[in-house]
Amino acid sequence: MTSLLSAISLCFIPGIITVIIFHGLWKRVHVYDSFIEGAKTGIATAVEILPFIIAIFIGIEAMVSSGAMEYLENIIGPVFEKLGIPRELTSLILLRPVSGSGSLALVERMVTTYGADSFLGNVASVMAGTCETVFYVIAVYFGATAVKKIRHSLLAGLVGYGVGVMASVWIYRLME
Amino acid sequence: MMNYIWAGMLLSGIAVAAYRGVLGSFSEGLMTSCTEGVYFVIGLAGIMAVWSGLMNIAKDSGLIDAFARLVRPMIRFLFPKERNRETIAMMLMSFSANIFGAGNSATVFALKSMVMLDEENGHSPVASDAMCMFMAANMSMIQIVPVTIVKIRSDAGSSDPGSIILPSIIVGIVSMIASIAVCKIYERKSCK
Numbered sequence: 001m002t003s004l005l006s007a008i009s010l011c012f013i014p015g016i017i018t019v020i021i022f023h024g025l026w027k028r029v030h031v032y033d034s035f036i037e038g039a040k041t042g043i044a045t046a047v048e049i050l051p052f053i054i055a056i057f058i059g060i061e062a063m064v065s066s067g068a069m070e071y072l073e074n075i076i077g078p079v080f081e082k083l084g085i086p087r088e089l090t091s092l093i094l095l096r097p098v099s100g101s102g103s104l105a106l107v108e109r110m111v112t113t114y115g116a117d118s119f120l121g122n123v124a125s126v127m128a129g130t131c132e133t134v135f136y137v138i139a140v141y142f143g144a145t146a147v148k149k150i151r152h153s154l155l156a157g158l159v160g161y162g163v164g165v166m167a168s169v170w171i172y173r174l175m176e
Numbered sequence: 177m178m179n180y181i182w183a184g185m186l187l188s189g190i191a192v193a194a195y196r197g198v199l200g201s202f203s204e205g206l207m208t209s210c211t212e213g214v215y216f217v218i219g220l221a222g223i224m225a226v227w228s229g230l231m232n233i234a235k236d237s238g239l240i241d242a243f244a245r246l247v248r249p250m251i252r253f254l255f256p257k258e259r260n261r262e263t264i265a266m267m268l269m270s271f272s273a274n275i276f277g278a279g280n281s282a283t284v285f286a287l288k289s290m291v292m293l294d295e296e297n298g299h300s301p302v303a304s305d306a307m308c309m310f311m312a313a314n315m316s317m318i319q320i321v322p323v324t325i326v327k328i329r330s331d332a333g334s335s336d337p338g339s340i341i342l343p344s345i346i347v348g349i350v351s352m353i354a355s356i357a358v359c360k361i362y363e364r365k366s367c368k
Contacts, residue, residue, distance in 0.1 A: 038232025
């Protein structure tokens with residue numbers, strides 16, 4: 001099952017490229033010129049989002065390297081415990097919405113410490129696999145637009161995140 | 177909103193660093209992270225150029241049009257007002273790249289979608305319903321094989337690294353429903 005799904009995932013990118021190129025040739029599109037034309041706009045978008053990426057990177061780094069994140073964990077940990085979320089997961093829950101690579105490193109540490117097949121290891125894996133880097137996504141996506149008022153997008157993201165966190169804990173609670 | 181969050185992150189970071197006397201390593205971290213940000217975008221720029229180029233071929237050949245016509249009924253629930261075929265195709269590409277775990281490509285399609293939605297929104301400073309919905313759906317999009325996580329687990333000696341796949345999909349769907357519901361509620365509110 002896993003290997004089949006992995007194979008499909010593996011074929012995703014090459015498959016799309018093949019279809020696009022063949023269809024282009026079939027319709028007599030100048031594929032090379034068309035590619036260059038499009039690639040130009042891609043570079044332009046990358047340059048446009050650069051300031052937003054830098055802003056969010058330093059914001060996150062400020063929280064992590066100063067140790068403010070740890071303080072926040074100590075404050076929030078007990079609240080999470082009341083909701084039935086083990087304390088060990090607090091730092092992951094706080095880190096995941098802001099940093100993809102940081103939270104993966106944390107999951108790596110957690111599965112080695114608690115064991116990959118333990119309750120905590122499983123929950124941490126599911127959490128990191130399903131929950132998104134909400135703040136980062138919002139900053140970067142809207143960075144590509146003229147939007148200043150983001151309306152309910154942050155709330156929608158955070159509600160989805162919270163539900164995802166609770167669901168990952170409960171799905172393993174119920175299986176035990 | 178973003179103003180306060182960002183200012184809060186930086187200022188609380190500085191305050192805590194000063195209190196703990198780690199201002200030196202704090203500044204160093206800050207400078208390293210902005211360089212990392214640039215490296216990240218440089219990496220992204222390449223992928224972005226490739227996908228933008230390929231999508232341009234697909235646009236010229238009419239493939240995007242055909243694809244969008246095919247999937248429009250599926251996407252109508254989320255984006256009832258969306259008419260632009262190219263935007264629909266781009267958003268769907270972003271969703272599928274997410275599902276298949278092509279993270280960076282998904283970011284690229286998402287950014288392109290946002291640029292297009294921004295144009296349809298007349299570059300307004302207020303986010304449109306479609307933007308919020310797209311973001312909500314994309315943020316909680318499921319991934320059929322969370323490759324990195326499975327790898328981490330097998331490295332850590334898990335007896336069944338793939339055992340998290342089904343729970344992940346279930347959790348992903350539940351959280352996606354929640355996000356979409358929030359958007360739908362707000363859309364209704366703003367209609368009145």
